[in-house]
Amino acid sequence: MKAFYGDLRLGILGGGQLGRMLIQQAVNYNVTVKILDPDREAPCRKLCDEFIVGSLNDYETVYNFGKKVDLLTIEIEKVNVDALEQLEKEGVLVYPQPRVIRLIQDKGLQKQFFKENDIPTAEFQVISSPEQLKDSTIPFPYIQKLRRDGYDGKGVYKVVDESYLEKAFTEPSLIERWIDFEKEIAVIVARNENGDIETFPMVEMEFNPEANLVEFLISPSTLPFAVQQEAADIAKKIAESLKIVGLLAVEMFLDKQGKILVNELAPRPHNSGHQTIEGNVVSQFEQHLRAIFDQPLGNTDSLSNAIMINVLGEQGYEGPAIYQGIEKVMKCAGVYIHLYGKALTKPFRKMGHVTIVNTDREKAIETARYVQETLKVIS
Template sequence: MAKQISELKLGILGGGQLGRMLIQEAVNYNVSTLILDPDPDAPCKNLANYFECGSITDFDTVYNFGKKADLITIEIEKVNIEALEQLEKEGKLVFPQSRVIRLIQDKGIQKQFFKENDIPTSPFQLVNGKAELVNVNFPFPYMLKQRRDGYDGKGVMKIENLYDVENAFEGPCLMEELVDFEKEIAVIVSRNSNGDVKTFPMVEMEFNAEANLVEFLISPSTYPADVQERAEKIACQIASALNITGLLAVEMFITKNGDILVNELAPRPHNSGHHTIEGNFVSQFEQHLRAICNLPLGDTRSRSNAVMINLLGEKGHDGVAKYQGLEKIMAIDGVYVHLYGKKYTKPFRKMGHVTIVDQNREHAIEKANFVKQTLKVIS
């Protein structure tokens, strides 16, 4: 890279909590950050060197914003690809590359990529709309996912019978065999332009069944070393096949018979890596910066056991956010609170996260359960 990292203007499409935590890391390298987000009160607004309120899906807005930066990255996949492609043609660095974002924007194309590259995943079928569901030969129950724009549990539904078919999504969808899994896991892999690759240790996740969001994450995993090695090998295989520059979160299932199946990808910092800020020698956010700037990748080893809890808005609360129980949990050693700067809460909205670190795994889990029961986001 012609410029040193401290001379760069980094453009970030999206100004939510991921962008906010990326900025917090960029400050350490004196990187100037430019943010584009449609929300005038986005969490990044007061942290970025330059903030622009505008659409990240509009060609002209993204293109003109990108021209202001030396290097462009994303914190959400729902961006205007055509604008990024044009910027790349004009010599701008875009990481992850626009072709990678295009592939991952469409869950159907993503699944076909798995199949073509011998990456283990659940059986699937693509349909153009719910009218086709009546005639397909696919056993109940199955999962139905909208091919585009689904996130944080949205755009996903379980189809158990013909009645559910009648209430299914309209438009192009992906049908997936329902996986009888033992555990949901994730591996974050980083890759720079030189082709250097490093993985963070595999983590185990527990989901909020009602919101379909990660609620509880434990690192490092206690699965046998051979299972963790298989998961990390799959993540590296995908990063290599994509030829990606940046960070890639690979969400997977461990089935009850010991198979590992890839569920979905995210080409950016991810919820399954928040614990790395306190729990690992390098955080996912610093690693993303290192990767996209083609610098040596950092030490991904765990410092200690870490448990991450997503702080979600409570049911029945919609309004200005208040944090109940904050002082109680801050009195506990090893508890680190991250609030995302969102003024308003609503049910299941991601308002922050808490990481608990402890050399004793069981103690970390006990503290995490106390935090989960004590800290509430209300209005």
């Protein structure tokens, strides 16, 4: 592979905020970055060396884009994997590997992978037709998930009892037992081509109940060490089993009995790792680049307590974004604001995030609550 700090051309499929933050790190390594995204106003458009407007799902578009780079990575899983497999055959490095992306694109295949590799997860059943829902062996209530294209809470439906079945998804899906969980937790793990593996400290997450998006994240966790170690071991086992190159976010539940169950995977930088930019020795974005460049992985230790808040578009507002209260928030010590360059807001759209760092955990949480109440995206 060409030296990453020289003339290597990195291509990223997707020009959203994750790509934007990858570019911000790649600049430090002198990496040339090309972006493909269907939205000509995508957050990456002004930061990359070359921005190409085109479909991520069209074979020819993805293939032709990939032929112009030396190494291809993703910031979103919904991409044309057939094109990536052909590029890989022709010598273009694709990380994470196309086979990994194909597996993770399909939640049914994900669940089957967990079962085959003894990864703890909720009891599930793959559903191919609405009729199969009526014959389910999983008792009410349960969660129905579309096998493909679900994200940020979309494609997820809670079936409480038989009366909910008429509004259930008709597309191929899976159902899984409802977990009465104590906490939602996550571990981000990185693996390079050499087989080196590092995990970031486990984080605790709170979700917006309406949008089902991560809204509040606390790092590092204060749950018992044994829980944190088990979560890290599970993440490492998954990364090893997949032989993935790059970053992998592993979202998990901790149930009321103290058992950890894996929910879903994301083979890329993830919302549950944004706090690493200020809160850890190495950020998730640098770690992803280190992994795909097959360089030594960085130290993932926490530097301080770090709380991350997603900045979402307020309900009832749609149009040019106005960040109400931003001046008040910027007066607070230890507050780091990241805006994503999205000109237009709409309800629950991810417009940015804020990280609050403080050696005093309770003070960090108190400041984070203030930021959450004060900073609003309206139009």
